[in-house]
Amino acid sequence: MTNQPCPPEALQDLRRSIDNIDAALVAMLAERFRCTKAVGALKALYKLPPADPARETQQIARLRRLAEDAHLDPDFAEKFLNFIIHEVIRHHEAIALAAVPHSSSP
Numbered sequence: 001m002t003n004q005p006c007p008p009e010a011l012q013d014l015r016r017s018i019d020n021i022d023a024a025l026v027a028m029l030a031e032r033f034r035c036t037k038a039v040g041a042l043k044a045l046y047k048l049p050p051a052d053p054a055r056e057t058q059q060i061a062r063l064r065r066l067a068e069d070a071h072l073d074p075d076f077a078e079k080f081l082n083f084i085i086h087e088v089i090r091h092h093e094a095i096a097l098a099a100v101p102h103s104s105s106p
Contacts, residue, residue: 029084032084033087033088033091036088036091036092037091037095039088039092040088040091040092040095040096041095041099043092043095043096044092044095044096044098044099045099050089050092050093050096051089051092056085059081059085060078060081060082063077063078063081064077064078
């Protein structure tokens with residue numbers, strides 16, 4: 001006799017782990033976007049551009065190395081980071097637009 005869980009139990013255990021990981025991912029993304037929102041506010045205050053292509057290139061290269069070290073497909077990791085970067089830039093553009101004083105018409 002073996003101590004291995006039966007397939008439905010093993011599946012349930014794995015799915016519980018996946019659910020926990022998903023919850024952690026959402027929490028980490030929320031924290032990341034709290035930080036990038038603060039970056040967007042600083043950029044707007046100092047009239048810096050919403051995008052920073054040099055930083056983005058560095059971050060993509062860094063994430064690809066991290067993905068390779070973790071045995072994760074670096075192309076997938078890059079696509080994921082590019083999606084996040086696109087959202088961050090969109091948020092920074094919105095923050096910058098909101099920071100611009102609007103003239104009121106009489």
